[in-house]
Amino acid sequence: MASATMARPSLTSNDSAVLQALFDAESSPSSGVTIDPRLPAWPATVLISHDDLQSLKGLEVEIVRELQPDKNPNFESVQTAVHKLDSIVQQYPSYPSAYINRAQTLRMLVDLQFNEISNANADEGSSDTLFTPEATDLATRILNDLSQAIDLAKPISPVNPVSPVQARLLADAYTHRGYIVLKAARIKKNHNSEEIGNVGPQRLWGVGADQLEEMASRDFFLGGQYGNKVAQQLAVQTNPYAKMCGAIVKEAMRKEINGS
Template sequence: MVSQPDLSTNDAAVLQALFDAESSPSAAVEINSTLPSFGLDPTELAKLQSRELEIIRPLQPESSSTGTTEPATIQSAIQALSALIAENPKYPSAYANRAQAYRLLLEGQEEGKEETDLSDVISCLFADLGEVISLATPKPADPLSPLQARLLADSHTHRGYLLLKAAKTKRMPFSDTRRVCPAKLQSVGADTLEEMASRDFFFGGRYGNKIAQQLAVQTNPYAKMCGAIVKEALKEEIQSYY
């Protein structure tokens, strides 16, 4: 009989978190549906959300006969969201939607646009996601509202995706990362970018995004290292039979 490894409770929990995406880290987050979102009065929040929805509605695919959004429409939405943010600088949802608008602008104008302009757009996108996370993250052990949790889950996952894309681009020969990586991260290596992505995916999963939970496991450097060791051991064992 093969003896079982003597793992401490903590070691077992670490291994479970490394390899099991269903070991939902969101269990550590207390969500209280009675809390006011972002400290706003419900009536005030409803007014902000209504105005915000009106701004972003033209960005929806169904709003265009071609299924794509014109750059001028995206720029108009960015300007309107910027005005909303200027009036309500502590309202994180507006930053999240402006980040989405920057993403649309970046994807729609990747071809035939000056690299310096694209670099500015990606930098603005990262800055807005960072602002969302800064404004919406609760203090340790503090509960948060469902809207706050969803916003944090989406923003961490969005930034994690961008960081992972930047890491993959860095690994490609002769790649130009100005399209996918902000200026302040241009000197960061691919492995570090992937570790940053993994951290964002962890928090995205912690706040409830199921896709982020899966990606956190796939990009976790320790899980990948252990997986490589197991793969090599299996390979050697198989070869020993021949």
């Protein structure tokens, strides 16, 4: 007579570590990123003198301060901030911080300019101002700026250490870009192209929903690696392998509970 005790699979230490990394965002291997406070704020590819960097930092602080909620920024003040950041980018095209600050300022501009349109279209596909047809050009600029900030700030090799300033920028930029890409994936999954047309950043138009979700998961993973806790959680939720393993585990548990 066969034993009524169900044999349970044993996991190797490696298997356990993989499952832990897949299902527990806090265990994401952020140790793979080395942050060295002794390093200069930006890599050598950012060809700006120390004095100019200090001046730029002060100028950016002034710009961002005017956009704080207690200043009650309106469309005109946000647009002025965008123009100031345009000037910085034009004069210092290798300066990563200006690109991410401009991306975030443009995001505010989109909300102020297209909020009413977005609310009116909430039942038609997306309540996000960034994914209204009218916001296409600005959405494209935002995604391009985030990508440029990442390209300029990321280390030459993943094993190279980064400064705390680099790490913060990369964490924010990867997470922001991941959100935009994930939003595009959700819209494509929930509505066909005939219903909503092409919305959002143009470079994402021809990409399928599943591929977009994988791209977003990758960005969230990297954002988490550089220290963004929200990105760590979203990386797990969007990781296709975690989803697959989750389905396998759930099915195994169901069979064990039912005794089959």
